[in-house]
Amino acid sequence: MDLDFIKPLIKPANTKIVLLVIDGLGGLPREKNGKTELETAKTPNLDKLAEESICGLQQPVKTGITPGSGPGHIALFGYNPVKYQVGRGVLAAHGIGFNLKSGDIAARGNFCTVDENGNVLDRRAGRIPTEKNQELCKLLRNIKLPDTEVFIETVKEYRLLLVLRGNGLSGKLNDTDPQEVGKKPLEPKPLASEAEKTANLVKQFINQAKDVLKDQHPANMLLLRGFSEKPDWPTMKESFGLKSAAIAGYPMYRGLAKLLDMNLLETGNTINDEFTTLEKNWDSYDFFFVHIKKSDSAGEDGDFDRKVSVIEEVDKQIPRLLGLNPDVIIVTGDHSTPAVLKYHSWHPVPVLLWSKHCRHDNVKNFGERSCITGGLGPRFPAEDLIPLALANAKRLEKFGA
């Protein structure tokens, strides 16, 4: 929904909304005519909740489009995921918990191997171990650029992060990664005039890096992509009047919440820990984003049974959630990750929205097929969930006289 449309309708209320994201929730049957992960899982609490909710299937982006975790969450937070796109460099920074400042430019890097003519032989430098990466990053930290701070951080194996901090920088640059072997790395070129200075700095950085790495093996060069600036988006408070908190263990999801200025709560590693964190902070916020990662990891590993048991583990926490007496609960995922596909997919995601004031449909249990005939329909736009939650939380004025 258009943020400018909804903003004048926002009103304060003493109500609480919980968005429980079971990452990669949607699935597919393992056998023909079989059940999906969610349909297989024993979820008495979620089924009871679904019975008292309005249910459906939601689409984070568009029909047929497989969302990355970025757009998947941005949509669940009520923002149009096509309009509010996060650059890959910025996501990489968030992924390792690097605290980007306004105006910073971030890029993802690969250590790679080039031949004597400078042509790329291996875009991933034989997937060097993380320890080697750390050693090389240490060397690269000697690079100095005029009037600009340079940050080099190890991500994992061959992957690194580059951040430039200075005045008048822009992320509008092309990637230097040629995306295929046998070609030279591309020159960093400005895609808009405001990026000329940055292109020049990146060129200097690459020339020095080439020199630093030239005698290393197999990682004797680097490739950069996804140059991007920390976006300056309206916060959850500005957009929806919500004092928001994020309960998420993984840096990437903490980073996404941080983009909208949610408060990041410290939490332990287990699902149980996350609900304890929720209980402890219950009085301090209007909106809680609770992120469950393990369902997606199980899906990506192709482990149907493990995904089932993560969902069952979440189900056991639902009574604790209800015990807090929330006004609105949304349970859904940021996308589907069917274990049979071992990857994010385009299939819409089961969703329930529970509140005292929602109008129940006829859905009696929480599953992909049961939700098709729910009151939200089989293709509900994910970005409309927050407006609907606000309505149910009595946080929206009437539109028009």
Add this chain to the structure above:
Amino acid sequence: MDLDFIKPLIKPANTKIVLLVIDGLGGLPREKNGKTELETAKTPNLDKLAEESICGLQQPVKTGITPGSGPGHIALFGYNPVKYQVGRGVLAAHGIGFNLKSGDIAARGNFCTVDENGNVLDRRAGRIPTEKNQELCKLLRNIKLPDTEVFIETVKEYRLLLVLRGNGLSGKLNDTDPQEVGKKPLEPKPLASEAEKTANLVKQFINQAKDVLKDQHPANMLLLRGFSEKPDWPTMKESFGLKSAAIAGYPMYRGLAKLLDMNLLETGNTINDEFTTLEKNWDSYDFFFVHIKKSDSAGEDGDFDRKVSVIEEVDKQIPRLLGLNPDVIIVTGDHSTPAVLKYHSWHPVPVLLWSKHCRHDNVKNFGERSCITGGLGPRFPAEDLIPLALANAKRLEKFGA
């Protein structure tokens, strides 16, 4: 869906998609509380396919809007039918298989009858026979225009086609058909400055035609409408990366496919012939548009039973289609043509999308009412079918990191 959005996500794959269009598929019951044509037809193969598909009802344009065959197909091909409108002149040209070149201007013409003051007495000249039309077209072919080729072709009865070929022409002209009797034909006027030259040429053409026809009876004049240029649209290859082929007997549907640069395959007249053509060309393309005309003709004739039997004839071919081992099958129509209405209608059209990776819903047979509760929902936008087919054919990258 926005073509600019989807284009960067397209990736190649060795998969095949079949779009089977049963023209005018959707219908209405003949008796109160009775069954529609599709519900009446014995379609064991389509029902089995529906059971293994995701189903729904699709709308080619918008709710309540009755699509012409042009927009109906353009939407099924994945293009927004409001943005990508085909001019009537261009459609008329395609309808008779006239091979328009880039920059050509086409218009539909009617022979008409005018009185001694030049006022229209009969907009269709008493529906003169096609033979008379051919005779008159022969006379009109003597008309010469400066630096411009003129093509005059008989369509049928009182209808003809005018095509102008030259430099700097534009279709932005008003119709000369006053749309009512008792009025004079309108002057061709430019609707934009770039059409001034064309307006002038058309005026010269009409003046000469008036002279050629003045002693004819009853067709002593002509009216022109739907001036339009051959559109310069992105091809199926450019938009979706699909090497596409059309199997359609009728010139109009071949013309529509040609607009998107699909390869037009030679085929016989029967439904059986069309599936033979599909089999023969299976290895050479990624995407096949197979068009069945007779269902629509039966609907337009108000022949409920004949429409039922055309649908049953198509059903018998489904095993041949499955025998080719396609990755994705879409079965639907370009619009509804209920035999009881004898015309195209606004009712949404049953659709099934079959693939190994689709998430089944609870639809057990292929019909208007059974598809309401399908996973695609009861108002699925037709133009989203191709993106969904691409997803199922593993031809789309993930959106965002």
